[in-house]
Amino acid sequence: MVEFLNTVDSVLYYPILIVVLAVAGIYFSIRTRFVQVRLFVEAIRTLVEKPQEEGGVSSLDALFVSTASRVGTGNIIGVSTAICLGGPGAAFWMWVLAIIGASSAFVESTLAQIYKRRDHHTGECYGGPAYYIESALHSRWLGVVFAAFLILTYAFGFNLLCSYNMQSTFETYSFYNPSVTPWIIGVILAVLVGFCLFGGGKRIVKTTSVLVPFMGLFYVFLVYLIVVINYDKIPSVIVAIMRDAFDFEAIGGGIAGSCLMYGIKRGLYSNEAGVGSAPNAAAAAHVSHPVKQGLAQVISVYIDTLFLCTATAMMCLVSGVPGTAENAGAMYVQLAVSKTFDAAGPVFITVAMALFAFTTLLGNLFYVHNAIAFINNKKMPGKKVMTVIHIACCLVVLFGAVTPMDACWALADITMGGMALINLPACVILGNVAFMALRDYERQRKQGRNPAFIARYIKLDPSKLDYWKHKERDSKASPF
Helix, strand or coil, rough: CHHHHHHHHHHHHHHHHHHHHHHHHHHHHHCCHHHHHCCHHHHHHCCCHHHHHCECCCHHHHHHHHHHHHHHHHHHHHCCCCCCCHCCCHHHHHHHHHHHHHHHHHHHHHHHHHCCCCCCCCCCCEEHHHHHHHHHHHHHHHHHHHHHHHHHHHHHHHHHHHHHHHHHHHCCCCCCCCCCCCCHCCCCCHHHHHHHHHCCCCHHHHHHHHHHHHHHHHHHHHHHHHHHCCCCHHHHHHHHHHHHCCCCCHHHHHHHHHHHHHHHHHHHHHHHHCCCHHHHHCCCCCCCHHHHHHHHHHHHHHHHHHHHHHHHHHHHHHHHCCCCCCCCCCCHHHHHHHHHHHHHHHHHHHHHHHHHHHHHHHHHHHHHHHHHHCCCCCCCCCHHHHHHHHHHHHHHHHHHHCCCHHHHHHHHHHHHHHHHHHHHHHHHHHHHHHHHHHHHHHHHHCCCCCCCCHHHHHCCHHHHHCCHHCCCCCCCCCCC
C-alpha cells in the first residue's frame, strides 16, 4: 500500500502538479506584474487598516487565521524531512515556490473576497474556492468536488500526518517503545480533540490559543539564536544549498527523490499557496476592496516560508548534524537543537510540537465544517450526522499516530494535490477578474483615495455578487 501511494504521489507531482504550479504561478506573476514583489510595502500597509464594518473581521485578523492554518508542524517536520530526503537544495526550491506561489495566493484570495457571501443572521462573511467555482463558473458539482477534496485533505490527510508528526517527537527519548508509545499518544490526542469537538474543552482551546503564539515566537527566537551562534557556518551552508539546488545532473537522475521535488512538496504543504485553503479565511475579512486581502495573503505566504521555514532549514544545516533518511523528521530538528542546548532542546521541540499539533488539528476541522456546510446546501447537517463525522475525525487522529511516515506524507500530498488541481485551473479561468480588480485598486491609490470596490468598474454585474451588491455604487464613469 505504501509503495502504491508513493507511486501515485510521484506521478501526481511530476509531471502533473509541478507543471500546473509553475505555469499558474508564472502566469499570475506576469499578468499582475509581480504584484507579490511590487506591492510588498503596500501589502504591509493594508494590514493596519480597521475593518470596514464595526465588529467585523479586519484584514489583519484574517491574516492571523490563514497564517495560523499555514504555520504548524510543516514548518518544523516538513522542512526537516525535505532536507533529509531531498538534500539542502530543497530549501532553495521552497523559496522559489513561495515567491512564485504568492501570486497564486493573491489571485485566489482576491477572488474569494469578490465572490464571498454574507450570513444575514450574523453579519459574518464566508466564501472560498467552492463558492467562486459555483458563482462564477456556474458549476455546483465542481464546487462540491473541491469541497470533498478539502474534507479529505484536512480531516484525513493533514490530520493523519499531524498526529504522526506529533508522536514522532518522542522517538528521541529512551522510554519510547515503537509498539506501544504511538498508540498511547494517539489515544491521548484523539480524546483531547474529541473532547473539544463535542462541546467540552473550551478552557483547553482558550489556553492553547494563548500559548501557541508565544511558543511560536519563542521557537523563532531560539532557532535564529542558534543560527547567530553558528554565524561562521552560514556562508558554507548557503553555498551548499545553492550547489545542491542547481545540481541538475543529480535531479535528472531521480527527480522523484530530488531536492527540487521535496522542496516543492514540502513548500506547498507548508504555505498552501494555490491549494485553496487560505481563501476560506480571506473571505471573512471586512475590507473596502478585495485586493487588500489578496495582498495580505501574500504576506502570509512569506511569513510561513521565507521566515519560518528558512529558520528551521538554516538552524538544522548550521548545526552540523547530518541529515539522513534515518533521522528525517522531528529527530533531525531535535538533534540540531540539542547541539546547542543539550537535553533541554529536544524537550522544547516536543512541547512546541504538541501545542502546534493540537491547534492545527482543531484548526483543520474549522475548514472541514465550512466544506461540509457547502455540500449540505450552505447549512450544517443534523447533530447525529455531525457526531458520526466527529467520531471519524477522532479515529483519524488515533490511527495517524501509528501509520508509517511514508504513508502519512503520501496521503497528505495526494489529497492536497487534488485540491490544487481543481483550484488553480479555476483561478486561471477567472484570473481576469482579479487582474482588473488589481488595476482598479492601483488606479484609486494613485488618485490618493482609499480604494473602494465597485463591481461594475471591473465589468461585473453587482446583482450577481452576494456581498458587494449591497455596497453603494460610485457615480464616476468606469475607467475600463
